[in-house]
Amino acid sequence: MIPYTVNIKLAARTLTGTLNLQNKTAVDWGWQGLIAQGCHSSILIIDPKTAQTIQVLERHKASVVKVKWSRENYHHSLSSPYSLRLASADAAGKIIVWDVVSGMAHCEIQEHTKPIQDMDWLWTQDASLDLLLAVHPPNYIVLWNGDTGTKLWKKSYAENILSFSFDLFEPSNLALLTSEGIVFITDFSHSKPPGSGGKKVYIASPHSSPAHSKPAAAQPTGAKKALNKVKVLITNEKPTAEAVTLNDCLQLSYLPSKRNHMLLLYPREILILDLELSQTVGVVAIERSGVPFIQVIPCAQRDALYCLHENGCITLRVCRSTTPSPNETEQNVQELVYDLRSQCDAIRVTKTVRPYRVVICPVNENNAALIVSDGRVMLWELKAHASKSSSGLSSGLPPLYSPVNFCGTPLLQNQKCIPDLSLNTMIGHSLISGVDSPRPLAGQQEVHLKFLLTGLLSGLPLPPFSLRMCPPLTTKNINHYQPLLAVGTSNGSVLVYNLTSGLLHKELSVHSCEVRGIEWVSLTSFLSFATSVPNNLGLVRNELQHVDLRTGRCFAFRGERGNDEPAIEMIKVSHLKQYLVVVFRDKPLELWDVRTGTLLREMAKNFPTVTALEWSPSHNLKSLKKKQLAAREAMARQTTLADAEQSSVESSVISLLQDAESKSEMSQGISAREHFVFTDTDGQVYHITVEGNTVKDGARIPPDGSMGSIACITWKGDTLVLGDVDGNLNFWDLKARLSRAVPTHRGWVKKIRFAPGKGNQKLLVMYTDGAEVWDTKEVQMVSSIRVGRNVNYRILDIDWCTSDKVVLASDDGCVRVLEMAMKSASYRMDEQDLTDPVWCPYLLLPRAALTLKAFLLLQPWSDTLTMDITHVDYKEKDEIKGLIQEQLNSLSKYAYSLNRAQNCLYNYWLFGDESDLQFWTVAAHYVQSFAQTEVPQSSHLDICHDILCESSFFQRFQLERVRLQEVKRSSYEHTKKCADQLLLLGQHTLQIFPYCTSVKLCFGVYVSLYQAAHKLFAGLHLCLLEGVQLLCLIDKAADACRYLQTYGEWNRAAWLAKVRLSPAESSDVLKRWAEHLCSPQVNQKSKAILVLLSLGCFHKVGEMLHSMRYFDRAALFIEACLKYGSSLTTASPHKLIGAAFVDYAKLLRSIGLQQGAVLWASRAGEAGKELLDELCQTESMGLEPSPTEEEVDNSLGNVE
16 A cells, blocks of 8 residues: 555644724734734734735733734844744733744733733933833833843833833934823933832823814804914923813824924824924814814825724825925925825724724835624735826825935836835835925926735634534645634634635525534535524524535525524534434424435424534445445456356346446445434433434433533544533443443533544533543543633633644634644744745844845856845755755745845845835945035935935924914913024024023123123023023034033934034034944944945944944945945045955855855955955865854954
8 A cells, every 4th residue: 555644734733713892903014014913812914915824923811902012123144043932911910922933932021910001112322222111000101121021120100001102213212192281201221220219290181172172153164264273283381171181192202204293192183293382383184074084194204194993994094295386486385284195995894893093004004904803804005196187286285296206216117016115115215395496397297195904814703603624634635634613603604724825715695594513525515504593482494505615505404494493503414424313402303314405304393402413423324435445346257157047046136236236436435334322301321323315213321420410422433422511421341331421520511522533532511610631541631721810811622633632712703723732723824834035034044034135135156136045055954955946936026127225225125124224324424425526406305314414405304394383373482482493594584582581682792792602601500502602602612512511411412503504513412412322322323324324424323333343334335335436435445345255255155155255245345355265265175164152253253
């Protein structure tokens, strides 16, 4: 016999369903490109590109309330690899940090037992990437080390904390949304808790403003016109209870697109605050007939807002530019206006179906995922369509235009996928009056935005469920076997899942009421029954349906029967799938022929009441087949025998067998004899034999005195097991004629099933409070699961899906495939079989992930870019090569013919590499900008880069901002602040002095007359801000910047340098700031590098990257500088170039890319000669170097 190797990989997994209300905010989309979502106590990991659930994490005992992916804003190397790390928090106060690939918990954190209100990873400093800030009710914020679970510090506040938001532009700023208002913290640090209680301010609700107290007749243009009059929203005094509804504020968030701006969300309006003036500068309001807001997500790449409404509609609103239209000469900006640019379709909202949250991809900001309470995840993608006709004018909105270029270079014809990369490649940056032209530039097109539904994940409906696994794998069906699980639901549908991939295979609407049971009759068809709600007489409508999966055909198996009769209790199909027993509650059972769909016997009225029933695995099919084979042989002999004297008896037997065989062709089959046993209410066991249409009563076994009322029976081989309502199991050894009763003390035995597989005597037992696995050979328990002890969910149904894995349906709406130990459903992501390939380099080993990145970045040794790793001299195991090739194959679209800067940005976008994306966005801009004699118009960085923007653009933006503040000012304090800002901006001609005291005026005149003595004023006991203003009055802004830096006001000094100083003076101030950022106390070298990039200090940037051991980034950056002709501004750049290129070549050699190592060693000149000789010698000898990690680290440490 040919041996079979069976390897149907069924990973432990969880099929999830509807969400708990506490899961409402438990969703996050990480830079890694994956979505994490809480579902009861489980966490789903979803790939949004292929709409697949690729991991389910199970360890929490309570409902998950928050999930947060770790940030990727660090340089990736062998020591700091790409990793899938996730923090999750539950309603019992436990925080778990996960290694998502392995499905294992890295560490667990517990402080209190109340639900975690909010949490986030810190990302600002380079020293540690493991810091996690969490809000523990009622009023504590705690900083944890997410790697070790160590508590670093803890701080309490006076009010209950609801959520918090970090200022992306100033890491020391943290805003807490409390039950009474907002607490602003300005001294947040990872090294120690905030020193003070923060600045407490109160939220004055928009509805308490005078604008809302006016009659409707005074508001002809609706709510938005009224809200334009809202001036001040934040006050230092606690408002009266009548004037404010504090719980109305749904969300607080700093804007990531511009500094010192905050967003406050109310059900019917979004308020944009300028924190310098504590006043609203923009309002997004909904008309009375509009749908209220639930959530808003501000974008970082463009000044835009994704808004989620109560009907499940996602809208995108983009801030209107301040540049006047071509027909206008001047525009008086009254407020920030966010125009509605696109919206998706709404969902059908019911009592049980509501939108919960929306998340957007942080890498591209043009993909959104809507989480619905019924477990659905709707994946929307924002698309930009070029339009020739100016339809924007007809809608009353100014048109949106596409960007001028990508990394300073216009796109080619074969790069059409680039505009869909991200939000900032779809629409151009914000236009500023006085800097940008109102007319589109050459190459710009008007674009319109549209949401497209690109994916949908559906969960299980509400419980209860009924489970049945398809017949097991055998040597006969191995070629076409699919591990299908049928799940009957409460709404009458049957969901069929393929457990290899965990995806829904088919959803069939079979019944009109709850499905009570399912029995498979073949690998592709099953019977299911459902019962309606009983009427006054206790009678129901029974539905017994036969379903063919191949065609979807469904028909009533019992024909017209089923109306107004007792409910069906169970259905049982025989082992050979020939016969079906239908057991009723108060009616004798029915026996059917499955193959013909005919009723064989309806038992008499005096037939015993059945409490449990099971078919015997024994039958006479083998003996029938032997007889059939003997008949064939006899017929063959008859055709060859020439003896005419053959006995008439043999001829008659052969003719009878011929008739029998003709009737049993193919699907008709042989009517074999089968048996079933059942018990009555007294515990007596009956034995019935069925053969064809003949039904015979067999032996009767009296009840066992140690057993109660029998609830279930199962039979396999020579072992028969009975379970009763008292929790007793009775094991019968039919061969040895022995029985053994075992009390489990678990209560009612609801169901028992034997595991599939020859000789496998494992038994799965379901109780009211859990389940157990027993070994019937040894008659001992193997594993157990109990509600309240191991798990927090109640089990509704059980079955075996393979010989060593069980499947459980639970009341939390999930179906879990577990190992026999029934411990956890988490599994290794890289071991499962997915239907669609998933692009996620984080699944690879650290070395393989770096190889994949280098492979995509560097292929100058070839004339054309190849996507086949086998075409490259890559010294690695075939298994690793195969995993890398799988990742390459999953890239359905790839942009070709990109230059160095474009290629870096594109590939780091694919990897979701936050640190490299930020670096190359700034580097690509300024390397080309400093290399060109004339900077093209509208090529500046957008204002989201803040201090890194060009001075002219930055200054103009700040001036527009102050003018907007001036329009909104409503008090003396606001007027004073506006005047201060205008003074610092050098706007001396404006009427800014009405508020000034005579002392200040005289002092300013005195200082202007005695400029030579201006340094003496630093010694006077003046407010630092006033001293800076006086120095700015006499055009000594450089000295003002130095004073600010002396007193630790580094951000203020940088801002002032940007708006007031000449390029040379500004460069000195910013360089000192960069040195400060590099200091050990601050440790923000990555930010310092970006500042130096904006100053054109490329040689210093290269040195810092090299000294920080960022060898790949240093080499690629130096190469880009040389390519674009940007000078490294040093007398001997060759030393830096040689050192950087040599160390990069060593890095490439360490990860196995020999060709890349040779190329970069050859570019290093004399410095790379020795390494080049080693590489060539190794290649000529045909060796495959595989250095250890320690050797790699030592070789890379030789920095010149």
